[in-house]
Amino acid sequence: MRPFFLSFLILLIGLSCTIQAHADDKTLPVDKFKLLPILQDGRLKPLDTFARSELVRFSGKHTFEGQDASVWLARTIFDPATASEDKIFKIDNADVRHLMGLEERKKPLYAFTELTAGLQKTFPTVEQLIEQPKQNLSTEQTALLTVHENALQYTQLLRSMSLLLPLNVDLPSEFDDHKETTTYLDLKKHAIEIEDSIRTIIDKRGNDPEKYSAAEQRIAILGLQIRTIESAAQGNNLLRVIPSPLEAGDYLAPWDLVGSGQATWDSVPQIALWEKLANSWRDGKSEDWDNTLSGLLALSKTDTRPEIFYNKIAPFQSALIFYALSFLFALASMTFNGRKSLTLLSALTALIALTLQTSGLTARIIILERPPVGTLYESILFVGTIAPLFALLMELRLKNILGLLSASFMGMMVGLLAMSMADEGDNMKVLTAVLNTQFWLTTHVLCISIGYGWCLVTSVIAHLILLAQATNRITQDAVKKLLHSQSTLALTALLFTATGTILGGIWADQSWGRFWGWDPKENGALLIVLWLVWIIHGKIAGQFTNLQVTMGYAFLSVIVGTAWIGVNLLGVGLHSYGFTEGLFVGLGIFTLVEMGLIGALAFAITKHRSAA
Amino acid sequence: MQSYLASFLKNGLKLGQRLARPDILFWVLPLMMALLVLGTIAQKNIGLYAAQENYFGSFFTMVGPVPIPAGLAIMGVFLVNLLCKFLFRSDWSWAKSGTIISHFGVLLLVFGGTMTALTSQEGFLMVGQGDQNNIVEDYHSRNLVVYDANKNALVTVPHEHIHDGMTVSIPASAISLTIDKYCFNCSISMRPQNEQEGWHSPGSRMMLNKAPADPQDEKNLTGIEFTLKGAKDSDINGKYLTFVGFPKPPTLDIDDNHTLTIAMERAKRPLPFSVKLERFERDLHPGTDMASAFTSWIEIIDPETGNNFPAKIEMNEPLRYRGFTLYQSSFDLNGEKPYTILAIVDNKGRLFPYIASILIALGLILHLGIRITSQRLAKKKETAA
Numbered sequence: 001m002r003p004f005f006l007s008f009l010i011l012l013i014g015l016s017c018t019i020q021a022h023a024d025d026k027t028l029p030v031d032k033f034k035l036l037p038i039l040q041d042g043r044l045k046p047l048d049t050f051a052r053s054e055l056v057r058f059s060g061k062h063t064f065e066g067q068d069a070s071v072w073l074a075r076t077i078f079d080p081a082t083a084s085e086d087k088i089f090k091i092d093n094a095d096v097r098h099l100m101g102l103e104e105r106k107k108p109l110y111a112f113t114e115l116t117a118g119l120q121k122t123f124p125t126v127e128q129l130i131e132q133p134k135q136n137l138s139t140e141q142t143a144l145l146t147v148h149e150n151a152l153q154y155t156q157l158l159r160s161m162s163l164l165l166p167l168n169v170d171l172p173s174e175f176d177d178h179k180e181t182t183t184y185l186d187l188k189k190h191a192i193e194i195e196d197s198i199r200t201i202i203d204k205r206g207n208d209p210e211k212y213s214a215a216e217q218r219i220a221i222l223g224l225q226i227r228t229i230e231s232a233a234q235g236n237n238l239l240r241v242i243p244s245p246l247e248a249g250d251y252l253a254p255w256d257l258v259g260s261g262q263a264t265w266d267s268v269p270q271i272a273l274w275e276k277l278a279n280s281w282r283d284g285k286s287e288d289w290d291n292t293l294s295g296l297l298a299l300s301k302t303d304t305r306p307e308i309f310y311n312k313i314a315p316f317q318s319a320l321i322f323y324a325l326s327f328l329f330a331l332a333s334m335t336f337n338g339r340k341s342l343t344l345l346s347a348l349t350a351l352i353a354l355t356l357q358t359s360g361l362t363a364r365i366i367i368l369e370r371p372p373v374g375t376l377y378e379s380i381l382f383v384g385t386i387a388p389l390f391a392l393l394m395e396l397r398l399k400n401i402l403g404l405l406s407a408s409f410m411g412m413m414v415g416l417l418a419m420s421m422a423d424e425g426d427n428m429k430v431l432t433a434v435l436n437t438q439f440w441l442t443t444h445v446l447c448i449s450i451g452y453g454w455c456l457v458t459s460v461i462a463h464l465i466l467l468a469q470a471t472n473r474i475t476q477d478a479v480k481k482l483l484h485s486q487s488t489l490a491l492t493a494l495l496f497t498a499t500g501t502i503l504g505g506i507w508a509d510q511s512w513g514r515f516w517g518w519d520p521k522e523n524g525a526l527l528i529v530l531w532l533v534w535i536i537h538g539k540i541a542g543q544f545t546n547l548q549v550t551m552g553y554a555f556l557s558v559i560v561g562t563a564w565i566g567v568n569l570l571g572v573g574l575h576s577y578g579f580t581e582g583l584f585v586g587l588g589i590f591t592l593v594e595m596g597l598i599g600a601l602a603f604a605i606t607k608h609r610s611a612a
Numbered sequence: 613m614q615s616y617l618a619s620f621l622k623n624g625l626k627l628g629q630r631l632a633r634p635d636i637l638f639w640v641l642p643l644m645m646a647l648l649v650l651g652t653i654a655q656k657n658i659g660l661y662a663a664q665e666n667y668f669g670s671f672f673t674m675v676g677p678v679p680i681p682a683g684l685a686i687m688g689v690f691l692v693n694l695l696c697k698f699l700f701r702s703d704w705s706w707a708k709s710g711t712i713i714s715h716f717g718v719l720l721l722v723f724g725g726t727m728t729a730l731t732s733q734e735g736f737l738m739v740g741q742g743d744q745n746n747i748v749e750d751y752h753s754r755n756l757v758v759y760d761a762n763k764n765a766l767v768t769v770p771h772e773h774i775h776d777g778m779t780v781s782i783p784a785s786a787i788s789l790t791i792d793k794y795c796f797n798c799s800i801s802m803r804p805q806n807e808q809e810g811w812h813s814p815g816s817r818m819m820l821n822k823a824p825a826d827p828q829d830e831k832n833l834t835g836i837e838f839t840l841k842g843a844k845d846s847d848i849n850g851k852y853l854t855f856v857g858f859p860k861p862p863t864l865d866i867d868d869n870h871t872l873t874i875a876m877e878r879a880k881r882p883l884p885f886s887v888k889l890e891r892f893e894r895d896l897h898p899g900t901d902m903a904s905a906f907t908s909w910i911e912i913i914d915p916e917t918g919n920n921f922p923a924k925i926e927m928n929e930p931l932r933y934r935g936f937t938l939y940q941s942s943f944d945l946n947g948e949k950p951y952t953i954l955a956i957v958d959n960k961g962r963l964f965p966y967i968a969s970i971l972i973a974l975g976l977i978l979h980l981g982i983r984i985t986s987q988r989l990a991k992k993k994e995t996a997a
Contacts, residue, residue: 042900240899250899430900430904433903484987488980491979495980498976499969502969503969506965509962510939511928512941512955513930513937513957514732515724515965518660518668527648527649530641530645530648533641534645537638541633541634541635543638
C-alpha cells in the first residue's frame with residue numbers, strides 16, 4: 001500500500017505535463033464504444049459497465065451532467081487534460097473538504113485539478129493513516145483515505161491511454177519524424193538515441209542544465225518528459241482492453257502490454273486501432289470513430305450485448321416502480337370494495353415488475369455463466385423476485401387482494417433493501433474457489449433463498465391477518481381460512497429452510513470436512529428453522545393461541561433479517577461480509593418497529609375481543 | 613416376576629409418555645434459540661473454536677456469573693423428548709406419516725451429530741510437491757513431547773495438562789523439567805540483558821510472554837519456558853524454551869546414551885497410507901489474485917493393501933479412501949516448491965446427515981401434500997353438500 005501511495009506523488013507531477021488539451025466540446029456517439037470488452041475484477045464486461053461503476057465510485061451517479069457514463073469515460077481516457085476539469089469528485093465530508101482547503105459549494109463536487117493541492121497537503125496524514133487498521137479509523141479519516149484512493153484510481157484512468165495520445169513536446173529536428181502529432185510510442189522509437197544524446201551532453205557539460213545550449217536543453221527536457229510519462233504510467237493496469245497475446249482469456253492495459261514486454265505482432269493492430277480511436281475522438285471525426293469501433297468489435301470474441309441490455313433496462317430498479325404502482329392500485333382496489341379494474345391493474349403492474357426481475361435474473365445467469373445467487377446482494381435480488389411470485393400464486397388461490405398487496409409490498413421493500421445493499425459500481429462478482437460450484441449454488445443456495453422467500457410471504461400474510469383483525473375488517477370465517485393458508489405457508493417455509501440448511505451442511509461436509517461448524521450463517525439458518533418449529537409445535541401442543549401463532553409468524557421477518565443479513569455483521573465466520581454501521585442500525589430499527597407494530601396490533605385485537 | 617415386569621413396563625410407558633409431551637419441546641426450543649444467539653455473538657470476541665467448546669460442546673456454560681444449560685444438556689433433553697415422542701406418542705396413521713418420517717429424520721440427524729462429536733477426528737496433512745507424507749497434525753491439540761535420539765517419544769503431555777510449576781520427569785533417567793512459564797498463546801520478545809543468566813541459547817536472547825488467546829485457535833502459538841535438572845553435566849542443566857513450530861527445539865546430549873529433544877508440537881497421528889503430491893495448481897480469475905480453483909494431483913500409496921493409485925483433490929471434490937476423507941484445505945506457495953494442505957477427517961457419522969436430510973425433506977413434502985389434498989377434499993365435500 002505504501003509504495004502504491006508514494007507513486008501517487010509522481011503521478012500528480014506527471015499529470016501536469018505533456019498531454020495536449022482538446023478544445024472542441026463535440027462528443028461522438030458511444031453506442032459501439034460501450035460494447036467494447038474490458039477485463040476488471042476477473043470478469044470481462046462491457047466498457048458501459050466499467051464506465052458506470054467508475055463514475056459511481058467518484059461521483060455517486062451513473063451519468064455526468066446528463067451525459068452517458070461512456071461519454072465521460074471516452075473523454076477521460078482520450079482527452080485527459082479537458083476531463084481533469086470535470087467536477088466529478090463528490091466529497092460529502094465537511095471536515096475532509098476543510099482539511100483539503102476546498103471551497104464550500106451547494107453540491108460538493110470538485111474537479112481533479114481543484115483537488116491536487118489538497119491531495120498534496122493531506123498526503124503526509126494519509127501516509128500515517130494507511131499504516132493503521134481500517135477499523136481504527138474515524139469516519140473523517142476513512143473519508144480522507146477514500147478521496148486519495150479515488151484520486152489515485154482517477155489518475156490511472158487519465159493516464160491509461162497516454163502512450164497513444166499526442167504530446168505537447170518540442171522535438172529536436174533529429175528526432176522529428178514530421179508526423180502531424182507525436183505520441184509516447186513515436187518517441188519510444190528514438191529512446192535509445194535520446195538517452196545516448198543525453199549521456200553525451202552530461203559527459204560534455206556536466207549535470208547543470210544551465211550550462212547546456214538551447215538545443216541540448218531541448219533534448220534533456222525531452223528525455224525528462226519521456227521518463228515522467230513512464231513513471232506516471234508505472235503499474236497502470238486499470239484499462240485492460242487489449243487481449244493478452246500470451247495468455248488466453250487475459251486482457252492487458254496498453255501500458256501493461258508495452259511495459260511488460262508482452263506486446264507481439266498480434267498486438268500491433270489492436271494498439272493501432274486504439275490510437276486511431278483516440279485521434280478520431282479528439283478530432284471529432286465520427287466516420288473514423290465508427291469505423292475504428294467496428295474494427296475493434298470485429299476483433300473481439302465476447303458478446304457484451306446482454307449486459308448492455310441489462311444496464312439499460314435496470315430491471316430491478318424499474319421493477320421497484322411497478323411494484324409501487326401495483327401496491328397503490330391494490331390499496332385503491334381495497335378502498336373501493338375490490339373494484340375489478342383496479343385489481344387487474346394491480347395484478348398487471350405486479351406481473352410487469354416480476355417479468356422485469358425475471359429478465360434481470362436470466363441476464364445475470366447468462367452474463368455470469370452461473371446460478372443467480374452467489375453473493376449476499378444476489379440473494380436479495382433473488383428473494384425479491386420469488387417472494388412476490390409466491391404471493392401472486394397465493395392470490396390466484398385466495399383471490400382476496402391480500403396476495404397482491406403482499407407481493408407488491410415485498411417487491412418494494414426487498415427492492416429497496418437491494419438498492420441499499422448494492423456496492424458502489426459493478427455488482428456482478430466472480431466467486432472465490434469454494435463458491436465456484438454450479439451444483440451447490442443451484443441446490444443449497446437456491447433452496448435456502450426460496451426458504452427466505454416463503455418466510456417473508458408468511459410474515460407479510462401474518463401482518464395482514466393481524467391488521468385486518470385489529471381494524472375489525474374481517475369475518476371469523478375469512479380469518480379461519482387465512483390462518484389455514486398461513487400454516488401451509490409456514491410449513492412450506494420450514495420445508496425449504498430445513499432442507500436448505502441441511503444441504504448447506506452437506507456442502508460444508510464436502511468442502512470443509514464437517515457437516516456443522518456453528519458458523520454464524522449456519523446458526524442463523526438454524527435459528528429460522530427452530531423458530532418455525534417452535535411456533536408450529538407450540539400451536540399443535542396448544543401452548544400458543546391463534547393470535548400468538550400469528551404474532552410469531554409475523555415476527556419471522558425479524559428472524560429472517562437477522563439470519564440472512566444480520567449475522568454477516570459480526571465479521572466472523574465463513575460468510576462474513578464485514579460490519580456495516582448503517583445496516584446494523586437499520587436492522588435494529590426494523591426489529592424495534594416490528595416489535596412495536598406487532599405488539600400494538602395484538603393489543604388492539606385483544607381489546608376488540610374483550611369489548612365484544 | 614411377571615407383575616414386576618408388567619409394573620416396570622407400565623411405569624416405563626408412563627414415564628416415556630410424560631417425556632414425550634410436546635410442552636418439553638416447547639420450552640427446550642427457546643432455550644436452544646437463546647443459546648444459539650449467545651454462542652453466535654460470543655464468536656465475535658472469543659472466536660469460533662472457543663464458542664463452540666463453551667456454548668455448544670459442553671453441558672453448562674456461564675453467562676456472567678449465571679450458569680446456563682449449554683448445547684449438550686439442551687440437545688440431550690431434546691433427543692430424549694423426540695425419541696419418546698417417536699416411540700410412545702406417534703400417531704401411526706397415513707395422515708401423520710409425513711410427520712413421523714420427518715421426526716425420524718431429525719432423530720437420525722441428532723444421532724449422527726452425536727456420533728460425529730464423539731468419534732470424529734480432524735487434522736491436516738501438509739505435503740510438498742514430489743514428497744510423500746502420512747502424518748496428520750491436529751488443528752487444536754498441542755503436546756509437550758520429549759524424544760530420544762531415535763525419535764521415540766519418551767513423554768507426551770497434552771497442552772491442557774501443562775501449567776506453571778509443573779514437573780515432568782523423564783523415565784529411566786534422573787532428568788526432570790520444571791515448567792517455569794506456560795503460555796497457550798505466546799508472544800515473543802527480546803530478553804533483557806539482566807535476565808539472561810542461567811539461560812541457554814536462544815532463550816538467553818528471546819523470551820516468551822503470555823498473550824491473550826487468539827479467537828482463531830490455529831493461530832495460537834503455544835510454548836513453554838522450563839528448567840532442566842538432573843543432568844550429570846551441569847552445563848546442560850539450566851533454562852530453555854520451546855514452542856510450536858520452533859525449527860530448532862532444544863536437543864541435549866545428556867550423556868553418551870541419552871540425547872533428548874524437547875518439543876512443543878501439534879498432536880500427530882499416522883494415516884494407514886501415504887499421500888504423495890505430484891503437483892499443485894492454483895487457477896486465478898484472469899487479471900486478479902483471486903483464486904477460482906485449487907487442485908492437488910496426488911498419488912495414494914497404501915502399503916497395507918498394496919493399493920497405489922493417482923487421484924485429484926479440488927475444492928468441493930474431496931477424495932474418500934478407507935473411511936478417511938481428504939479435502940483441499942489450503943496451500944503454501946511461498947517456499948521453493950509448492951505445498952498442499954489437505955484436511956483429513958475420519959468421521960463415522962458422516963452418512964447420517966445425508967440420509968436424515970432426505971427423510972426430513974420427504975416427510976415435510978408428504979405432510980404438505982396430505983394437508984393440501986385433504987383440504988381440497990374437504991372443500992369438494994363442502995361444495996357438494
